[in-house]
Amino acid sequence: MxxxxxxxxxxxxxxxxxxxxxxxxxxxxxxxxxxxxxxxxxxxxxxxxxxxxxxxxxxxxxxxxxxxxxxVKARPQFERDMQSLLDDCNDHEVRIAYKVAKAAVEAVRSDEKLNQQ
The missing domain is CATH 1.10.260.40 (lambda repressor-like DNA-binding domains)
Known part of the structure; x- marks a missing residue:
């Protein structure tokens, strides 16, 4: 690696x-x-x-x-990074960031399902 x-x-x-x-x-x-x-x-x-x-x-x-x-296992660091990013956002920016993150997670999960078939 x-x-x-x-x-x-x-x-x-x-x-x-x-x-x-x-x-x-x-x-x-x-x-x-x-x-x-x-x-x-x-x-x-x-x-x-x-x-x-x-x-x-x-x-x-x-x-x-x-x-x-x-x-590989760095979830706490990334969660802190995400929280730090959101702390600096206004309400509108938080809403957009949520929508983008949700769409990204859904796309990754959908792609993983396709690859498993």
């Missing part, structure tokens, strides 16, 4: 921005160069397990939060 380093980097960047810290500040906290952190965030370099743990600790998130796009 190949890890999706772009997805890991994107989650690191989002968590860093939520904490309102710069790449330079995070790089200093985890003892890497700002250039290396930039490369991690863009997914253009592989990040070590040690660095992922340091980044998670510095950003007050779990390693699962950073790796969930690569995990």
């Amino acid at each position: 190949e890890l999706d380093y772009k997805a890991i980097g994107k989650r690191i960047k989002v968590a860093r921005i939520r904490m309102e810290i710069t790449q330079e500040q995070l790089a200093d906290k985890v003892s890497v160069s700002p250039t290396h952190l930039s490369n991690i965030e863009t997914g253009s370099t592989r990040v070590s397990l040690t660095t992922i743990v340091k980044v998670a600790n510095a950003l007050n998130v779990t390693v699962d939060d950073l790796l969930c796009d690569n995990l």
Whole structure:
């Protein structure tokens, strides 16, 4: 299995921005160069397990939060992500998001039934 380093980097960047810290500040906290952190965030370099743990600790998130796009069982992380997304929506946007999610679930289930036949 190949890890999706772009997805890991994107989650690191989002968590860093939520904490309102710069790449330079995070790089200093985890003892890497700002250039290396930039490369991690863009997914253009592989990040070590040690660095992922340091980044998670510095950003007050779990390693699962950073790796969930690569995990089979990551439901809690995705549920938190969905809730965070909805928290920023107005009533109309929540209604539309629900309709889109419902249609997506129905399409996936319908496709799964077709593939089982």
